[in-house]
Amino acid sequence: MKKKLLWQIVRFLIAGGTGALLYLIVLLVLTEVIHFWYLGSVIIARIINSVINFIIQKYWAFSNRKDSRIKQQVWPYVKISVLLLIINVLGMYLLVDIAGVHYLIAQVLLVPPQSVLSFILTRWVFRRKQTI
Numbered sequence: 376m377k378k379k380l381l382w383q384i385v386r387f388l389i390a391g392g393t394g395a396l397l398y399l400i401v402l403l404v405l406t407e408v409i410h411f412w413y414l415g416s417v418i419i420a421r422i423i424n425s426v427i428n429f430i431i432q433k434y435w436a437f438s439n440r441k442d443s444r445i446k447q448q449v450w451p452y453v454k455i456s457v458l459l460l461i462i463n464v465l466g467m468y469l470l471v472d473i474a475g476v477h478y479l480i481a482q483v484l485l486v487p488p489q490s491v492l493s494f495i496l497t498r499w500v501f502r503r504k505q506t507i
Contacts (some may be wrong), residue, residue, distance in 0.1 A: 386436040425456040437501040
């Protein structure tokens with residue numbers, strides 16, 4: 376494995392882990408403290424997470440500091456975030472409402488496969504020269 380790719384994976388995992396922790400805290404606070412519906416909490420937490428992750432992934436994990444390309448990168452990233460949000464909400468609904476899994480456990484189970492997909496697609500966004 377190339378050193379650059381390995382370093383990107385490590386930085387992505389650190390940034391993503393930080394983002395995931397923030398996401399879980401927002402999800403927990405909205406659901407348990409404010410008593411918001413868990414799927415509504417998922418959506419709000421995911422939006423916050425996506426904004427923060429865009430900045431961290433662009434500038435740190437993938438070392439893409441060209442601000443001139445930010446407009447070309449935002450929309451593909453938003454599309455990826457919406458796709459991951461749909462996958463997450465559907466997965467949460469299936470695990471929580473259909474299978475009876477606690478919403479926090481369900482979310483923890485859904486993080487690894489979404490992280491792999493997110494890494495592949497996000498890496499692609501920040502190295503592409505054209506939008507999708």
